Amino acid sequence: MGVLLPPFQMFFDEHRDDVYRFVRALVGPADADDVFQETFLSALRSYPSLTDASALRAWVFTIARRKAIDEYRAGARRAVPTEEVPEVVAPQHIDPDEQLWDDVRRLPAKQRAALVHRFVHDLSYQEIGALLDCTAEAARRSVHEGIKKLRATWQT
Amino acid sequence: MADLTRVLAAGSRTVAPAALPARFAVAAAAAGLLDVGYATYDAPFGSLVLGATTTGLVRVAFDPLDAVLLDLSARLSPRLLAAPARLDGVRRELDEYFAGTRSSFEVAIDLTLARTPFQKSVLAAADAIPYGQVRSYSDVTRSTGRPAAVRAVGSALGANPVCIVVPCHRVLRSDGTVSGYAGGPERKEFLLRLEAGSAAQK
Secondary structure, eight states, X not given: OOOXXXXXXXXXXXXXXXXXXXXXXXXXXXXXXXXXXXXHHHHHHHXXXXXXXXXXXXXXXXXXXXXXXXXXXXXXXXXXXXXXXXOOOOGGGSXXXXXXXXXXXXXXXXXXXXXXXXXXXXXXHHHHHHXXXXXXXXXXXXXXXXXXXXXXXXXX | OHHXXXXXXXXXXXXXXXXXXXXXXXXXXHTTOOSEEEEEEEETTEEEEEEEOSSSEEEEEOSOHHHHHHHHHHHTOSOEEEOGGGGHHHHHHHHHHHTTOOSSOOSOBOOTTOOSHHHHHHHHHHHTSOTTOOEEHXXXXXXXXXXXXXXXXXXXXXXXXXTTTSOGGGEEOTTXXXXXXXXXXXXXXXXXXXXXXXXXXX
């Protein structure tokens, strides 16, 4: 007790864009809204029992990462293989930027989260390490591994 | 490499779609997680902040929004969100009240913020003063059965959590002068003039 939490609306307003960017990068535009909502509902549920008001940002990112992984697994279950070959979109209609985000979403979860925190949120490796529960050095390695894999398929 | 990181950094321009906050508040209420919903209301004399629990209207405040939110969060629950739908009923009644067509409020009231039984009895006494009429602090004090407590009555009315809806503005000094009101004496006078004008037409 005795933790002075900001009213949830203030907490929500402060972090909603960052959380949205994060989940959109992790699960893609189609599922971003749902994962965003699940993240904040989960946060709201446990909000009054928080004992530390100083690490709210890291806390909500942790929830978002977990919800994105849940969604990823649910999505994998939904993707039932079919006999029919899906219609292939003509290559000239693929936005190269969106293609890159698709590649990001194929990276291992930790590299994906590290990459988004580094380039979308512009966080230091120290901060990323704190968020992903690893050392700054491990965070730096995750980012570099991710970039290396992206570069292998990325063409301008 | 430079281009690749530039594309990634461009992701930072993404913002949460405008409809998401309202959709979230609706989902939070449906999940039973919205302890306090609030909305602002444009009264003729400026903005009011309205707050409601699942029990009823818990706050009508003249203070700035952030100050009210911090106070409600600390005194009631930090599970507090903008939830205009929850305040629709009282906003409609306030519209009618300020138009002079409503003389009493019907919305459910939650007096949780009135901490003591004494303050609740003082507010009940104020609530019993008919529209368009006024009483003195000593009238109200007598009706609470504790005639020595005029000063305590004054502060109980001053701490009215649901101004206007519980009409503490109908209590005046014995000499009839307008004094002490959470929204300032001008607003108290405005409300009394509004009620006197509408009552005369009825």
